[in-house]
Amino acid sequence: MDRLNNERGFMLLNVIFLTLITSFAAMILINAVPRVRNPQAVLRLTAIYLANEQLAMIESKAAAGELDLNYLGKPEDLTTENYSENVPITFKVTSTDKPNGNLHAVTVKVEWTVNGRDSFVELERTIRVVPE
Amino acid sequence: MFRNNSGGFVFAEFAIALPLLILLMYGLATVGIKVFDVGKNQLADYVLEEEAHDVLSRLIYDARAAKKVKAENASPTLTFTYSTVKEVIPSGGGTVKGDIIADYEENRVYMRINEKIHYKRQTTDPVNPITGNNYFGETRVTQFEFSKPAENVLHVTLELESEITHHKIKISTAIYMPGCDSFKVY
Incomplete structure (x- = not known):
């Protein structure tokens, strides 16, 4: 065993290499974490434009003297497949x-559920109802 | 062979470390390539989202104040006309500097040419593409459609596809145009 005294240099080198490899691996893996795609941003954008559509329809009816709070947009705009891998939301x-x-x-208020998580977007606008 | 110096330490060192190192490096290289690949797709998706958002938000602000709107679905073109005023450039005659022409009309046009959306103002003669040509991901327009669901409401559907990830984003919205006098969809 006393012959290992000659190999101090190698042992030191091992420690240095292991440290380098570990930090390298950690760097790569830490970079991978935020790369997981988050579909919420796109769904949120789609929902904001859908809320805009509903407000535009309400405004148009209000200009004719009636405030209608039902959904007035196109029915096909209520479903989207944006980034949802062909599963409509x-x-x-x-x-x-x-x-x-x-x-x-x-x-x-536009609400949706993706992967069991509920999300919503809320938009407000002041609309003048023109009396006839 | 091992007797003369270190009792086989150098041999054991590399016999264990080299295969481990190769395995570890292979794994790290695979993960590293995956990280770059996913990052590339993420950037391309972001560009897709951003371009759809940009076109629609420009369109909403332009449509809101329009006086006349003409939408053509055959070769998707959307023309907004505004009533503005223009200062007269004196060229003899009865006009002097400072006179203005009231009811001067100015156009802004959105059109789809070669799978890109182009934007034109009356004052700028060349047509500028406002989608595509992005360093982080090329996109193409697959749908740009207009309809009139209610009085003075312009409904727009925009669908873009990324050339990198082949993901599609489709956004529909509607704009109410309170000051619009004539609105036609062809």
Whole structure:
């Protein structure tokens, strides 16, 4: 065993190499973590434009004198396949109204569920109902 | 062979470390390539999302104040016309500097040419592509459609496909145009 005294250099080198390899591996693996795709950003964007559509339809009807809070957009816009690997995701649109004279603060809420997680987007716009 | 110096330490050192090192490096190289690949796709997807968002947000702001709108679905073209005023450039006659032409009309046009969306203002003669040509991922437009679901409401559907990941993003929205006098969809 006393002959291992000659191999101190190798043992030191082992320690240095192992440290380098471990830090290298850690660097690569830490980089991999945020690369997992998050589909929520795209669904959120789609939902924002869907809420805009609903607000535009409400505004058009309000200009003719009626405030209608049902879903007025195109029915096919309620489902999307954006980044969902051909599994359609359905949006639920609800509108609420806080009237103040003929000015209405209309809030449109778009809700969806992906991988068991509920998310929503809420947009508000002041809409004037023109009395006929 | 091993008797003369170190009792076989050098042999044992490399016999154990070399195969381990090769295995470890192979694994790290595989993971590293995967990380770069996923990162490339992520950038391409981000470009796709960003371009759809950019086109639609420009379109919403332009449509909102339009006086006349003409939408053609055959070769997707969307023309907004605004009433503005223009200062007269004096060239003899009865006009002086500072006179203005009221009801001067200006156009802004969105059109799809060669799977890209182009944007044109009256003042800029060449047509500028506002999608595609991105360093991080090429995109192409697969659908650009207009319809009129209600009075003075323009419904737009935009679908883009990434050339890198072949993912598609389809966004529909509608814009109410309160000051619009004539709105036609062909």
